[in-house]
Amino acid sequence: xxxxxxxxxxxxxxxxxxxxxxxxxxxxxxxxxxxxxxxxxxxxxxxxxxxxxxxxxxxxxxxxxxxxxxxxxxxxxxxxxxxxxxxxxxxxxxxxxxxxxxxxxxxxxxxxxxxxxxxxxxxxxxxxxxxxxxxxxxxxxxxxxxxxxxxxxxxxxxxxxxxxxxxxxxxxxxxxxxxxxxxxxxxxxxxxxxxxxxxxxxxxxxxxxxxxxxxxxxxxxxxxxxxxxxxxxxxxxxxxxxxxxxxxxxxxxxxxxxxxxxxxxxxxxxxxxxxxxxxxxxxxxxxxxxxxxxxxxxxxxxxxxxxxxxxxxxxxxxxxxxxxxxxxxxxxxxxxxxxxxxxxxxxxxxxxxxxxxxxxxxxx
Numbered sequence: 001x002x003x004x005x006x007x008x009x010x011x012x013x014x015x016x017x018x019x020x021x022x023x024x025x026x027x028x029x030x031x032x033x034x035x036x037x038x039x040x041x042x043x044x045x046x047x048x049x050x051x052x053x054x055x056x057x058x059x060x061x062x063x064x065x066x067x068x069x070x071x072x073x074x075x076x077x078x079x080x081x082x083x084x085x086x087x088x089x090x091x092x093x094x095x096x097x098x099x100x101x102x103x104x105x106x107x108x109x110x111x112x113x114x115x116x117x118x119x120x121x122x123x124x125x126x127x128x129x130x131x132x133x134x135x136x137x138x139x140x141x142x143x144x145x146x147x148x149x150x151x152x153x154x155x156x157x158x159x160x161x162x163x164x165x166x167x168x169x170x171x172x173x174x175x176x177x178x179x180x181x182x183x184x185x186x187x188x189x190x191x192x193x194x195x196x197x198x199x200x201x202x203x204x205x206x207x208x209x210x211x212x213x214x215x216x217x218x219x220x221x222x223x224x225x226x227x228x229x230x231x232x233x234x235x236x237x238x239x240x241x242x243x244x245x246x247x248x249x250x251x252x253x254x255x256x257x258x259x260x261x262x263x264x265x266x267x268x269x270x271x272x273x274x275x276x277x278x279x280x281x282x283x284x285x286x287x288x289x290x291x292x293x294x295x296x297x298x299x300x301x302x303x304x305x306x307x308x309x310x311x312x313x314x315x316x317x318x319x320x321x322x323x324x325x326x327x328x329x330x331x332x333x334x335x336x337x338x339x340x341x342x343x344x345x346x347x348x349x350x351x352x353x354x355x356x357x358x359x360x361x362x363x364x
Contacts (some may be wrong), residue, residue, distance in 0.1 A: 007226065027243060035310060041358060044354050044357050044358040044361060045349075045358045046090075048352070048358060049085075051093065051180040052089055052093055055106070055107065056085050056088060056092065059085070059088045059107055059110045063111045063114055063115060064079065066111065066266070067158065073156075074139075074143055075122075075151050075155070077142075078115075078133065078136060078139055081133075081136045082135070083134055086247075086355070087110075087117050088110035088218070090355075091110040091113055092110050092222060093219075093222065093352065094222030094226065094236050094240075094349055095226035096316045096348045097226050097233075098223065098227035098228035098229075098232070101226035105165075105168075105225050106222060109162075109163070110222075112159040113159070113175075113217070113218050113221075115155045116175070116182075116214065117214065118155055119152040119153070119156045120154040122138075122140070122148050122151055122155070123152040125138040125148070126145055126148050126271055127186065128270075135313070144290075147207055153217060159175075160172075166225070168224075168225065174220060174224075175217060175221070177217075178213050181209045181210075182209065182213060182214060185206050185208070186204065188202075188210075192206065192275075192276070193274035194274035194299055194302050195276065196276070196284050197284075197326065198281055200274045200281055200282075203276070207252075211244050211247065212244030212247075215244030216237045216238075216241035216244060217240070218240055219237055219240035220237040222236075234356035235339050235343055238335075239336045239340055242336035242339060243332075243356060243359065246333045246356070247326060247331040248329070248333075249325055249332070250359055250360075250362045252270065252278055253277075253278075253279055253329070254362065255270050256277070256279055256313040258315070262276055268313060271299075271313070272306075272333070274302060277325075279316045280312065280316060282325060283312070283315060283319055283321040284317075286320075287319075299323065324332065329359070334354045340352055
């Protein structure tokens with residue numbers, strides 16, 4: 001039977017916080033609930049990453065060391081600006097699945113996936129013309145599009161220099177395949193812009209490529225480098241893929257309902273570029289033909305405005321399609337949890353379950 005992390009101990013742990021928010025609760029109960037939820041969410045994340053906290057610091061140092069060439073210095077502000085480091089953390093956590101892990105190899109693999117992830121962020125922000133990332137100006141906003149494209153390529157190349165040091169054809173092939181899937185997912189998303197007939201299965205294919213593929217590979221590579229059995233490697237890969245799908249769906253919901261300051265990146269950005277996420281796919285299906293034509297008229301003309309995007313986001317909340325998409329994400333969280341049933345390392349499985357529960361609490 002699948003084990004789910006209980007939030008009750010964490011809520012008890014933050015009883016003092018709740019008492020400290022008594023005045024806020026009297027003035028605004030909703031604000032108090034949000035504060036407590038945020039504390040529980042951060043506690044889950046901290047608890048999940050605790051076993052690899054020191055190694056994550058070492059990974060950051062390794063990433064910075066790999067970028068010591070003066071030509072790469074402009075990207076350091078983005079790497080040191082924060083970020084959850086979920087992808088390298090998953091490499092390191094999965095590295096606990098076997099007894100044969102080489103510590104240096106795990107650190108290099110974790111640093112490589114962080115470089116790949118940062119490269120995708122820089123390129124994605126150029127494509128989306130996003131102004132904000134990790135509460136900082138995006139790389140292209142600060143240094144220009146030409147430098148952003150080249151810096152993303154530089155980070156990819158640097159990542160594969162680290163991967164080459166692993167001397168593992170399996171991981172090299174895995175990461176090569178993943179980079180192709182990342183690009184394929186982004187290409188599919190660009191091709192699907194302004195399509196009101198985009199299906200749920202097409203959407204899932206897009207996010208499986210652009211997000212879940214890398215997260216799945218993080219778990220798979222860490223377990224493989226640790227010498228885990230093929231069965232455990234496969235189970236952890238399935239955990240990562242389903243975790244990644246849930247993570248992206250929640251991210252797309254937050255694009256419609258989230259707070260830009262809290263998220264550290266632009267919101268209401270996807271629809272502005274003609275991208276239909278899962279809540280909006282559900283919305284197009286929930287509306288009558290006349291309602292759909294009226295609401296999405298600007299999109300049919302490949303035109304957009306702040307007022308249009310806000311109207312659609314409000315409709316998605318009112319029609320319950322954001323909640324419907326969140327429920328879909330919960331289904332993938334459950335699959336991620338179930339994939340851990342055959343993972344023998346209790347500490348590893350517990351950390352991964354906390355990460356899955358963290359995804360649930362990301363909902364605004």
